[in-house]
Structure formats: C-alpha cells, structure tokens
Amino acid sequence: MVSHPVTIEGLTKKFGSFTAVDKISLEVNKGEIFGFLGANGAGKTTAIRMLCGLLLPTSGSGAVNGYDIYSENEKIKLSIGYMSQKFSLYGDLTGRENLKFYGAVYSLPDKELKERTEEVIDALELKSFIDRPAGSLPVGWRQRLALSAAILHRPAILFLDEPTGGVDPVFRRKFWEILYDLADQGTTLFVTTHYMDEAEFCRRISIMHRGRIIEIGSPQEVVARHHQRDLQETFITLISGRDADG
Amino acid sequence: MGKIRHLILKEIRHILRDPRSLFIAIMMPILMTMLYGYAINLDIKNIGLAVLDYDRTVESRELIGRFYNSGYFIESQAEPDMADPELVLKSESASAVLIIRSGLAKAMATQAEYQLGMLIDGSDANTSAAVSGYGNIILMQFLKEQMPPGTEIPGINISQQIMYNPDLKSSHFFVPGLIGVILMMISALLTSMTIAREKETGTMEQLLTSPVKPQQIIIGKVIPYIGLAVLDGLLVLLFAVFYFGVPFAGSTFLMFAFGILYVVAALALGILISTLVKTQQVAMMLALVITVLPSVMLSGFIFEIKNMPEMLQWLAHIVPTTYFILIIRGIMLKGSGLDVLWPQAAALIVLTIALLGIASTKFKRRIG
Numbered sequence: 011m012v013s014h015p016v017t018i019e020g021l022t023k024k025f026g027s028f029t030a031v032d033k034i035s036l037e038v039n040k041g042e043i044f045g046f047l048g049a050n051g052a053g054k055t056t057a058i059r060m061l062c063g064l065l066l067p068t069s070g071s072g073a074v075n076g077y078d079i080y081s082e083n084e085k086i087k088l089s090i091g092y093m094s095q096k097f098s099l100y101g102d103l104t105g106r107e108n109l110k111f112y113g114a115v116y117s118l119p120d121k122e123l124k125e126r127t128e129e130v131i132d133a134l135e136l137k138s139f140i141d142r143p144a145g146s147l148p149v150g151w152r153q154r155l156a157l158s159a160a161i162l163h164r165p166a167i168l169f170l171d172e173p174t175g176g177v178d179p180v181f182r183r184k185f186w187e188i189l190y191d192l193a194d195q196g197t198t199l200f201v202t203t204h205y206m207d208e209a210e211f212c213r214r215i216s217i218m219h220r221g222r223i224i225e226i227g228s229p230q231e232v233v234a235r236h237h238q239r240d241l242q243e244t245f246i247t248l249i250s251g252r253d254a255d256g
Numbered sequence: 257m258g259k260i261r262h263l264i265l266k267e268i269r270h271i272l273r274d275p276r277s278l279f280i281a282i283m284m285p286i287l288m289t290m291l292y293g294y295a296i297n298l299d300i301k302n303i304g305l306a307v308l309d310y311d312r313t314v315e316s317r318e319l320i321g322r323f324y325n326s327g328y329f330i331e332s333q334a335e336p337d338m339a340d341p342e343l344v345l346k347s348e349s350a351s352a353v354l355i356i357r358s359g360l361a362k363a364m365a366t367q368a369e370y371q372l373g374m375l376i377d378g379s380d381a382n383t384s385a386a387v388s389g390y391g392n393i394i395l396m397q398f399l400k401e402q403m404p405p406g407t408e409i410p411g412i413n414i415s416q417q418i419m420y421n422p423d424l425k426s427s428h429f430f431v432p433g434l435i436g437v438i439l440m441m442i443s444a445l446l447t448s449m450t451i452a453r454e455k456e457t458g459t460m461e462q463l464l465t466s467p468v469k470p471q472q473i474i475i476g477k478v479i480p481y482i483g484l485a486v487l488d489g490l491l492v493l494l495f496a497v498f499y500f501g502v503p504f505a506g507s508t509f510l511m512f513a514f515g516i517l518y519v520v521a522a523l524a525l526g527i528l529i530s531t532l533v534k535t536q537q538v539a540m541m542l543a544l545v546i547t548v549l550p551s552v553m554l555s556g557f558i559f560e561i562k563n564m565p566e567m568l569q570w571l572a573h574i575v576p577t578t579y580f581i582l583i584i585r586g587i588m589l590k591g592s593g594l595d596v597l598w599p600q601a602a603a604l605i606v607l608t609i610a611l612l613g614i615a616s617t618k619f620k621r622r623i624g
Contacts, residue, residue, distance in 0.1 A: 064465060088467050090465065092462065094458055094461055094462065096457070097457075098458035102270060107269065111262055112466065114261075115466045117258065
C-alpha cells in the first residue's frame with residue numbers, strides 16, 4: 011500500500027474566469043484523519059470532487075491511493091468511499107436495500123455482501139433502523155446509514171464532505187467514535203467540517219480560503235503558530251483577517 | 257452485467273414505490289383513450305387527390321379543374337397506378353382517388369345514367385367525411401353550370417368507396433395516434449424526470465463516485481421504462497381494438513418492432529433533456545414543451561400536417577411521432593407492410609439513431 015493515500019501538487023480548477031481551487035498542494039498520511047477546513051465557498055467541495063473523479067482538474071497533478079487523478083479514475087473509484095453533505099441514498103429504498111445496491115455496484119459477491127452488511131449494521135448499531143425506508147429516518151441515523159454504505163466495500167480512503175451537518179452533538183460524538191475506529195483499522199479519512207470541536211479530533215488539518223490552502227499542520231501546531239487559545243479563534247482570526255485585507 | 261441487473265431492480269423499486277406516478281402511468285393512457293376516442297371535428301383543406309381520367313374529354317378535364325380549384329383539393333404527389341389505384345392511398349401520397357370512366361361527356365350529352373368512382377382513405381375519419389361531402393357538392397355545381405338552362409340534370413353521381421374505415425369512426429383515426437403520444441409521454445417525460453431526480457437528491461453524484469459507468473446507469477434507467485412503455489402501449493391497443501373496435505389489419509410483429517424503435521427514440525429524447533436540467537420540475541416542463549406538445553400538436557395526431565403553415569410542417573418532420581403515427585395507422589387500419597411504409601420507417605430509424613447519438617455524447621460530456 012502507498013504511504014500517502016492522497017498527494018496533490020498545484021491542483022487547480024477554474025470555472026470560466028473564476029478560480030475555485032488555486033494551486034493547492036498537500037499530502038495525507040496513511041491511516042490519519044485529515045481535516046480539510048475552510049469557510050463556505052472556499053473550494054473544499056470542488057477539491058474533493060476532483061479527488062473523487064467527479065470533476066476534471068484544470069491543471070496540477072494528484073494521485074489517490076497511488077492512482078493518477080487524470081487517467082486512473084476507474085481504479086480510484088474502486089478504492090475510495092465518498093459521503094457527501096447531502097443525504098445521497100435512495101429514500102424510497104430501505105437501508106438494507108440501499109446497502110445491497112451499493113454492494114452490487116462495487117461488485118461484491120453475494121455471500122461477502124451479506125457478511126459485510128451484518129458487520130456494518132453491528133458496528134454502526136443500525137439494527138432497528140435498517141429495514142425502514144431510508145428517507146423516513148431521523149437525520150443522525152440517515153448519516154450513519156450513508157456512512158455504512160460508503161464503507162461497505164472497505165475503501166482504503168474515505169472522503170467525507172461535512173458528514174455531520176445538521177446532526178445533534180450526541181450523534182456527532184458517536185459518529186466521530188466510529189470514524190476513529192475506522193482510522194484505527196487503517197482507513198485514511200479525508201473530512202471537511204465546519205465544527206471546530208470536530209477539527210480538534212483530526213490528526214492534521216488544512217485551512218482553505220478563496221481557493222488556496224493558507225494553513226496546514228496538526229491542530230496544536232496551527233493554534234500555536236497564531237498564538238490563539240483554540241482552533242475556533244485561530245480559524246476566525248485567519249479567515250476574517252484575510253477577508254479584511256480583501 | 258450484475259451491476260446493470262441491480263440498477264434495473266433499483267429502478268423498478270422506485271417505480272413501484274411511487275404510487276402516484278404509477279397511477280398516472282397506468283390511468284393516463286386509459287383516460288386519454290376515452291377522451292380522444294370520442295373526439296372532435298375539424299375543418300379540412302388541401303386534401304391530396306389523385307385522378308384517373310379514362311374519359312379524356314373537355315368535360316372530364318373541366319370537372320377535374322373544378323376539384324382542384326375548389327380550394328379543398330390539391331394534386332397528389334404521385335400518379336395513380338391504373339392497375340392498383342389504392343396504392344397511392346396506402347403510400348400516403350393521396351387521400352382520395354377520383355376515377356372517371358369513359359362516357360362522362362356522352363352521358364352529359366344524352367342525359368344518361370353515369371357513375372364516377374371515388375376511393376377515399378377512411379383512416380382519417382374527418383378528412384374522408386369531408387372528401388365525400390365536397391366531392392358531391394363540386395359535382396352538382398359542375399353539372400348545373402354545364403347543362404343548358406332548363407334541361408334536366410342527368411343522373412350522374414359519385415359512387416364512393418371508403419377504404420380502411422368504412423364507418424368513418426374518428427376513434428379509428430385518433431386511437432392509433434394516441435399510442436404514439438402516450439409512448440412519448442411515458443418514455444421521454446418519466447425518464448427525464450427519474451434522472452433529474454437522482455441529480456436533485458445527490459444520488460447521481462454518489463453513483464458517479466462508484467465504479468458504475470455512465471452507460472450502465474443509462475441502461476439501468478432505460479430498460480424498466482421500455483417495459484412500462486410496452487405495457488402502456490398494449491393497454492391502449494387492447495382498449496382500441498376491443499372497446500372502440502379499431503381494426504388491426506396488419507402485422508403484430510411489425511407493430512411491435514416499430515413500437516420499440518419509437519420508444520428508444522423517445523427515451524433518447526428523455527435522456528437528452530435530463531442532461532440539460534438539474535431538477536425534476538424543469539425536466540417536466542422541458543419534456544412537455546419539446547416532446548409531448550409537438551407529438552400532440554404537430555405530429556398529425558389531431559391536426560393534418562398539410563394544413564399547417566409551412567414552418568410548422570417543417571418542424572413536424574423532425575418529430576418522431578409524425579412518422580410513428582403514419583406507420584401505426586398504416587399497420588392497424590390499412591394492413592400496410594414495409595413495402596409502402598419504408599419511407600416513414602427509414603425516417604424514424606434515422607431520427608432514432610441521430611437522437612441516440614446526441615444523447616449519449618451529451619451525457620458523457622456532462623459527466624466528464
């Protein structure tokens with residue numbers, strides 16, 4: 011396995027004259043939880059979409075699990091899991107049907123699919139919700155179900171785009187415990203979030219502003235570098251300082 | 257293959273778990289059949305008329321002139337075949353054939369009994385009723401003016417034979433066309449909406465991060481809707497034949513083959529629409545405007561294409577439904593085969609291939 015599941019160098023995406031992602035470079039280490047932070051509209055989602063093969067970059071280079079993001083899209087897709095900020099399972103299908111469908115999409119053999127389904131149901135404590143239409147579940151359970159679908163095929167790296175949006179604190183805490191377990195088992199996690207308490211759980215973070223990465227390091231390093239009390243303060247100072255500069 | 261099977265299964269579940277759409281998909285065809293089955297009378301002009309003149313006299317030429325100068329008839333594109341005058345009706349190049357046996361001038365001079373012959377395409381009940389009425393009036397006026405005043409009008413009349421739809425039922429005309437309209441609705445409207453729904457809810461994005469290929473997604477979408485369209489087509493067909501007594505004179509196989517071809521064209525339109533929009537609502541509006549409306553208004557389903565302004569006639573010729581309706585009426589009412597339907601069939605095939613080509617390149621480009 012590669013030691014850096016994500017490496018990008020000068021990655022850029024332009025939409026017409028607007029530069030959504032501007033020459034960003036970073037490396038993510040295997041098995042770490044990497045927090046990809048930034049204000050709304052900073053370009054986080056665009057960057058993730060390029061890494062997941064949903065968007066073609068304008069320039070720059072990058073590799074996910076060692077596969078080139080321009081030419082080896084198919085291989086990337088087999089080795090990643092993706093959970094977007096929107097609930098993107100089928101609301102009219104039950105949890106189990108959704109899992110079965112995504113398992114088939116990743117070509118899991120029937121027997122293995124059944125075993126893994128039971129496994130994720132156990133791990134995420136979904137038992138009493140799994141046979142209900144996914145659309146009828148409370149938000150927190152929906153997110154957990156979406157996570158279970160994203161990890162069913164055991165991806166080496168999991169991209170999570172604001173996975174806990176609209177979820178209450180108790181659920182968020184539980185969700186992060188699950189993420190920690192995944193990281194312990196060797197899955198690399200690439201997470202965006204707006205919650206700074208969640209960002210503190212990350213091994214390393216980057217902060218994005220107007221398409222650029224303006225800070226990168228462990229949360230402690232970043233806070234210390236800017237002489238702030240905590241990550242929340244650091245983030246606000248960094249972003250509002252730059253907005254004032256124009 | 258396993259992926260496509262699961263995509264299809266998933267799509268079937270979507271269809272079955274949305275009772276509203278399912279109800280519309282099943283009830284709409286039945287309601288529309290009832291509605292159009294008992295329909296509407298329209299003013300008709302520019303009826304294609306072919307003439308076989310065996311009399312070849314001043315009088316016969318004068319009578320023919322009366323027909324063409326009446327404003328109701330125009331010269332047909334094709335010369336009728338003496339051996340088989342019906343052929344021009346089958347090939348849609350004329351709606352009626354006037355047959356003037358030799359002896360017209362003589363009968364007028366001697367005031368003898370004489371019969372003109374007329375073959376009328378009855379598959380369009382409105383046109384054929386008009387042809388028969390106009391024909392009699394033109395003949396009467398002609399005779400009145402040609403005979404010297406005071407003389408008795410000779411016993412000359414038109415013996416009319418209405419082909420394919422002798423009872424002049426408009427249901428025979430509308431119901432086959434309705435199959436074309438309904439298949440378009442189900443195929444184009446519903447597919448464009450189901451793809452738009454996946455975009456709207458974000459499931460399309462999720463699918464595209466997975467190892468499914470865009471072509472597999474499309475096939476998974478299209479197959480269940482082909483099934484639904486075939487079901488609806490059969491439903492209307494059964495209704496047409498057993499409730500309205502519309503004849504089914506031609507080949508079932510041919511009908512089925514063209515049905516599938518037409519559904520594929522409509523599905524391609526649906527996919528094309530879905531690449532242009534992001535929400536179900538816009539997909540629905542666009543599908544109504546660019547597929548359903550033309551297939552109702554421009555296809556010859558209700559209004560005769562030859563009565564339309566030139567620009568609309570032009571548009572009518574790129575609507576797949578136009579050709580499908582001619583084909584299906586030909587097959588059902590006239591028992592026509594490929595020997596006469598080939599131009600329409602060729603046009604439909606070309607349109608289908610063009611639409612499929614555009615739809616698949618558009619879909620791929622959006623994904624990349």
